[in-house]
Amino acid sequence: MPLRHQVAEVARTLHARGWVANHDGNVTARDGSRFLATPTATSKRLISDRELIEVDGKGQVMGQGKVFGEIGLHLVIYERRPDIHCVVHAHPPNATAISAARSNPIEQPFIAEAVVSLGPRIPRIPYAQPGEPARLALAPWCELVDAVLVGNHGVFAWGADPEQALLRLELVEHLATIAIAAAAIGGVEPLPDSAIAPLLAARAKANIGRAADRAVDTASQLMGRSPGSSTTEGARPVVACAPAPHSNVPTMSPGGTPHDLSALIREEIIAALRKS
DSSP, rough: OOOHHHHHHHHHHHTTSSSTTOOOOEEEOOOOOTEEEBBBBOOGOOOOTTTEEETTTOOOBSSSSOOOTHHHHHHHHHHOTTTTTTTEEEOHHHHHHTTTTSOOOHHHHHHHHHHHOOOOOEEOOOOTTHHHHHHHGGGGGGOOOOOOTTTTTTTEEEESSSHHHHHHHHHHHHHHHHHHHHTTTEEEEEOOHHHHHHHHHHHTOOOOOOHHTHHHHHHHHHHHTTTTSSSSSOOHHHHHHHTTOOOOOEEEEETOOOHHHHHHHHHHHHHHHHHO
């Protein structure tokens, strides 16, 4: 199927599934040195291949039409990920609810298949003003993951083609739906740490993109702190306890000597992955 038809079909799918409303959401696809994009101020229900516009690498329209304001977020993903050829942004209700909530119950994996498809973390990026602040907030994550929640702004997912990008967004919404349903019975239980290493090894062998290929090398960063943040910022030391490996709580011995137990555990996971 021609790329234009694939992009238009994804756009209509977003509307049909109730993942966009009004003029929400956008889809782009890399086509050589240019990009196909859904136009602004148009319901995704009405998108056909004829309605798609073309933009250059700076987001400038080539020909007719008007590009949506979030084109810079799409372009920063393409800049960081030469293996990516489609980016999808939408507001699926459950995932968007989590993007606007005080906690992120899908950040840690609780279904094995999701680790292989999306990795050990689905981050929620704090809300940033549109434009350059939003680009700067998203940029550090582009090479680490294939989907993110954007604070108060829904989901971005990307892939080698429109189908893969759509499937990744679909999985994020599926996980969000499960997590919200589980909240009524105590919430989801994350996978045990012992399960993560073999799943990440499988992800690294799956040939599903650069973030997956580097799953072993980036596991420590993803399972620890956000890119560019401090592991101890705002955290209180805890004496004589062992927090979970994903925790950012620093620890110290009863004698007062600081150490990072979670870092040691993450190093053991990485060592096991490299041997697999």
